[in-house]
Amino acid sequence: MNEKQHTIKAPVTVSGIGLHTGVMANMTFLPAPANHGYKFQRIDLPGQPIVDADVDNVVDLSRGTTIEQNGARVNTVEHTLAALVGLEIDNVLIQLDGPEPPIMDGSSIAFVESLQEVGLEEQNALRNFFEIPEGIFYKNGEREVEMAALPLNDYRVTVMVDYQSPVLGSQHASITNINQFPTEIASCRTFCFLHELETLYKQNLIKGGDLNNAIVVVDRVVSEEELSELATLLRKPKVEVKKEGILNNVDLRYKNEPARHKLLDLIGDLALIGRPLKGQILAARPGHAANVAFAKKIKKVMQEAAIQNVPVYDPTKEPVMDINRITQILPHRFPFVLIDKIIYLDESTVIGVKNVTMNEHQFEGHFPGNPVYPGVYQIESMAQTGGILVLNTVPDPENYWTYFLGIDKCRFRKKVIPGDTIIFKCWLLAPIKRGIAKMQGQAFVNGKVVMEAEMSASIIRKDNV
Known part of the structure; x- marks a missing residue:
């Protein structure tokens, strides 16, 4: 699975009739910035309203998944979203001049081929995976539907359908890696x-x-x-x-094409959770209503985890910035470079990593015999992390200085000692105005908050100093 976010290199348009509305429409996929996600835009309506691809916006499940927001409705979004997930595209704006994406041949293959034709572009941001923390289950006894999401450091999906039909019988379909989607699932029709x-x-x-x-x-x-x-x-x-x-x-493309299409629908509906998933998805007799109910259950767990606000650090992943890039941007040098990696960075949030070791010079004089990482160093480490965020707002960060203006509501919750890995998270409390940035920061060790503070800083061009 891709670790970095991706968009597409250029706009691409597909045209056709909508399955349920019967209305001709042109659908254009447009590149979008990091952390944009999937959004539909009804350019045929006054004000060209945006509809976020979000499970909370689902308003109808009559033989398809329909979303609505800002007075605009988009019907049957699942095949479009499945194509994006299947190609590991994270950010795209989908413009429609009608109420429903084209049905094409009833599968996602036309979307996949069009997107592959323009190509994908890697973005300087890590994918914000939601990793299933523990078993999440959904059951509808009346329809004999059972669904489960289990922890797994990958994305695998297995579907079983049984319509008690002598024609279809019982069918299974699965993918063990999302990169199988374009060749194994995308062409399977409704x-x-x-x-x-x-x-x-x-x-x-x-x-x-x-x-x-x-x-x-x-x-x-x-x-x-x-x-x-x-x-x-x-x-x-x-x-x-x-x-x-x-x-x-009509010749079936696979003996189990119906089961494979149900898998396609499930992937598309689960895209409405809003983040790429890591987990194993098992579904018996799924349908759009069950898929959406299951997606809402997963999103609720995701939101509860987000309230805890604990960043996840995987040292095996390539960082957004290593120490070489950090020292190109920040003016600090030994012994005052207090951040080792940047693992997440977007327009409003940054996450940095500091590995505390006994070899650092401050332990010679700070509590000798009882090494505790100084609180002022924690604040400075957080400030340097926030400095990366502020400097990310200008095209030439090497030509700017950042200066502390204030620290408020600073609290130290737990001592930090050699061997700890501190995860610093800073986010803007308001847009930067006149070179002044206000940020909230938290420091975590082993998933627990050890320090937090509000900070303000100014950003000034070096030639103006």
Whole structure:
């Protein structure tokens, strides 16, 4: 899995009819900055409102996942989102001049191929994974749906479907690595049973449905009269069951194509959690309603974890900045370089790492025989971390100084000793104005807050000093 965030190198457009609305639409994927996430924009509506791809914005689950925000609605988003997750694209703005993404052939492959054609661009920010901390479970006894998310340092998905149909039977599909999605899952098409078609039309759905963009499973004997009625319904001169179980002799791309499409839908719906996942997802008889309910349950766990506000540090991952890059930006030198790595950086937040060792000179005179990392050094380490954040707002940070202006509400919660790894997190409390930055900072050791403070600093060009 990619460790860095990615967007696309250039805009790309796909066009077609919406499955349920039957409305033609052009959908354009646009590059977006780090930490932007997935957002839809209805450019056909006044004010061109934005709709965040968020599970809290789901408003309808009638044979697809529909989201709504700011007075704008986007229908059937799951195939589009699945393509983005499957290509490990983190940030993109999706502009639509209609209410629904094009259904294309009923799968995600057209989106995947278009995005691959323009190519991906790595961004200078780490992916903000949500790692499943413990088992998260969802069950709907009435529909015999069971779903589980289990801890795993990867993203694996397994789906089982059983429609008690002699045509489909019981099917399984799985991916053990997300990079299998483009070749193994993306081309698998949506499907429905023959007995569902008339009901869907009566519900004012599948207006754009066609035998070219969906598999119709024939699970019973059909008379010639019914086939004639179906032809009228589907606006076809003739429909027939040439191959047992499938209308109009559509060849399945895989024997378990329906199960693979359910896996595609699940990946797309879980994208609405808002962060890439690390975990093993197991789903028996999933559907959009269950997927969204499960996604909400995962998001609730994610939000509860976020309240604890504890950054996760994996020393095996490549940092955003190593010590060489840090010393190119900060003016500090031995013995006052007090930050070793930057592991996260965006427009408003920075996370840095300081490894405390007994070899540091301050332990010679600070509590000899009882080495405790000085509080003033903790503050300075946090300030240097925050300095990286402030300097990240200018294109040439090497040409600027940052100066402390104030420290407020500083508290030391627990002593820090040699052998500890301190994780410093600083975030802006307000936009930087007139070169003045106000930040909140916290320091963590082993997941516990050891120090916190509010800080203010100024940023000044060196040639103005």
